[in-house]
Amino acid sequence: MLAIIPSANYYETYIYLCLFLLLCTFLHALLLDINEKKNIIFINTVGYFLLVFFIILIGQREITSRYGFGDTANYYKAFKAFSFGEPINDAKDFGWQLFMKTLSTIVTAHTFFTICTFLYIYPLYKISKQLFKSYWYYCFFAFIVSFSFYAYGVNGVRNGVAASIFLWGLAYRENKVIMVLFFIWATMFHKTIMLPVLAYLLTYIYNNPKFYLKGWLICIPLSLAMGSVWISLFASLGFDGRLSGYLTGDFAGEAPRFRWDFLFYSFFAVFAGWYYIYKKKFKDNFYNQLLNTYLICNGFWVLVIRANFSNRFAYLSWFMMAIVIFYPLLKQTLFKQHHIMLAKILVAYFTFTFLMYFVYYSK
Structure with a gap:
C-alpha cells in the first residue's frame, strides 16, 4: 500500500473513501428499498471491499510514529527486540507479550501489523454478520466510520485489538464457554x-x-x-x-x-x-x-x-x-421510511468523525 498511497495521506484516504461510500449508501436508500436485491448486492459488495481494503491499508502502513501512526514505532521496537531473542520480562498483559514474541520468530513486522489489523477489523465484521445477516454492512460501516476507529488501528493497537476480541466474544453469546474464552483472551491482551x-x-x-x-x-x-x-x-x-x-x-x-x-x-x-x-x-x-x-x-x-x-x-x-x-x-422497522432514516442516522454519525478530522488531523 505504501507504494500506492503515501503515508502522509493515509487518514485522508480513509476519511474521503468513507465519505464517498456514505454518499453512495445514502443514494441507494433514496432510490431502493432496503430489501431489494440491488441494494443487498451493493451493501455486501462494498462491505467485503472495506473489510479487505482496510485490513491491507492499515496493516501495511509505514512503520513509523509519523503521520498519526503514534505507537506503531514502539510496537515495532518491542517486536524487533523479541525477534533478537529478548525474553518476556513483563508479566502484565502476558497474552499480548506471548503473541508478539511468537510472531516475531516466524513473520516480518509488516505481517505482524497486518495480523493485528485483522484481529482488529475482522471481529467487527463477525459481530455485524452474526447479528444482522444480509444487512451486516450498515453496522460494520458504522464501526469503520466511528471517531475512534482509525486511531486505535494505527496507534492504540493493543487496546483496539482487545476491544474487538471482546466484541468477537459477544458473537458467541449463545455458547457461554466460547464467549468467556474470548473474554479471557481480550483481557490477556489488555487488562x-x-x-x-x-x-x-x-x-x-x-x-x-x-x-x-x-x-x-x-x-x-x-x-x-x-x-x-x-x-x-x-x-x-x-x-x-x-x-x-x-x-x-x-x-x-x-x-x-x-x-x-x-x-x-x-x-x-x-x-x-x-x-x-x-x-x-x-x-x-x-x-x-x-x-x-x-x-x-x-x-x-x-x-x-x-x-x-x-x-x-x-x-x-x-x-x-x-x-x-x-x-x-x-x-x-421503527420508522415509516426506515431505509432513509437509517441512512440519515449513518450520515449524522459519520459527520462527527468528519468534522473532528478538521479539528485533530488538519492542524
Missing part, C-alpha cells in the same frame, strides 16, 4: 478490557436500562463536583500501573479540563438507547445488555473525564457506540 467484561457480566444479574441511564446521568454532576477525587480513587486501586499512569500522567503540560465535546459525543449512544427503548418501545434483552454495558463503561469515564489520558478510558465504551446506535434499526 482494561476487564471493565466492559465485568460490566457485561453484571447485566446478567441486573439488566434494567432505566437504572443504568439514571446512573450515567448522576456521574456527570459527581464528576463536575468531585472529579479529582474519582481520579485519585481509581488511580490508587493499584491493579495496573499503566492505569495509574493514564489517570495521573501529564499530557504535554496541559491543565486537566472537563471534556464537554467528548461528553456530547458519548451522549449520542445514550440518547439513542433511551429513544429506542422508551419512545419506540424496542424490546430486546441482548440490546439492553449492550446499552447497559456501554452506560457502565462510559459512566466510569465520565467520572475521570478530567484525567489527561481519559481518552484511553473513553474508548472502553466508544468502541461499542456503533452497535448501540444501529442495533435496533437493523432488527426492527
Whole structure:
C-alpha cells in the first residue's frame, strides 16, 4: 500500500473513501428499498471491499510514529527486540507479550501489523454478520466510520485489538464457554478490557436500562463536583500501573479540563438507547445488555473525564457506540421510511468523525 498511497495521506484516504461510500449508501436508500436485491448486492459488495481494503491499508502502513501512526514505532521496537531473542520480562498483559514474541520468530513486522489489523477489523465484521445477516454492512460501516476507529488501528493497537476480541466474544453469546474464552483472551491482551467484561457480566444479574441511564446521568454532576477525587480513587486501586499512569500522567503540560465535546459525543449512544427503548418501545434483552454495558463503561469515564489520558478510558465504551446506535434499526422497522432514516442516522454519525478530522488531523 505504501507504494500506492503515501503515508502522509493515509487518514485522508480513509476519511474521503468513507465519505464517498456514505454518499453512495445514502443514494441507494433514496432510490431502493432496503430489501431489494440491488441494494443487498451493493451493501455486501462494498462491505467485503472495506473489510479487505482496510485490513491491507492499515496493516501495511509505514512503520513509523509519523503521520498519526503514534505507537506503531514502539510496537515495532518491542517486536524487533523479541525477534533478537529478548525474553518476556513483563508479566502484565502476558497474552499480548506471548503473541508478539511468537510472531516475531516466524513473520516480518509488516505481517505482524497486518495480523493485528485483522484481529482488529475482522471481529467487527463477525459481530455485524452474526447479528444482522444480509444487512451486516450498515453496522460494520458504522464501526469503520466511528471517531475512534482509525486511531486505535494505527496507534492504540493493543487496546483496539482487545476491544474487538471482546466484541468477537459477544458473537458467541449463545455458547457461554466460547464467549468467556474470548473474554479471557481480550483481557490477556489488555487488562482494561476487564471493565466492559465485568460490566457485561453484571447485566446478567441486573439488566434494567432505566437504572443504568439514571446512573450515567448522576456521574456527570459527581464528576463536575468531585472529579479529582474519582481520579485519585481509581488511580490508587493499584491493579495496573499503566492505569495509574493514564489517570495521573501529564499530557504535554496541559491543565486537566472537563471534556464537554467528548461528553456530547458519548451522549449520542445514550440518547439513542433511551429513544429506542422508551419512545419506540424496542424490546430486546441482548440490546439492553449492550446499552447497559456501554452506560457502565462510559459512566466510569465520565467520572475521570478530567484525567489527561481519559481518552484511553473513553474508548472502553466508544468502541461499542456503533452497535448501540444501529442495533435496533437493523432488527426492527421503527420508522415509516426506515431505509432513509437509517441512512440519515449513518450520515449524522459519520459527520462527527468528519468534522473532528478538521479539528485533530488538519492542524
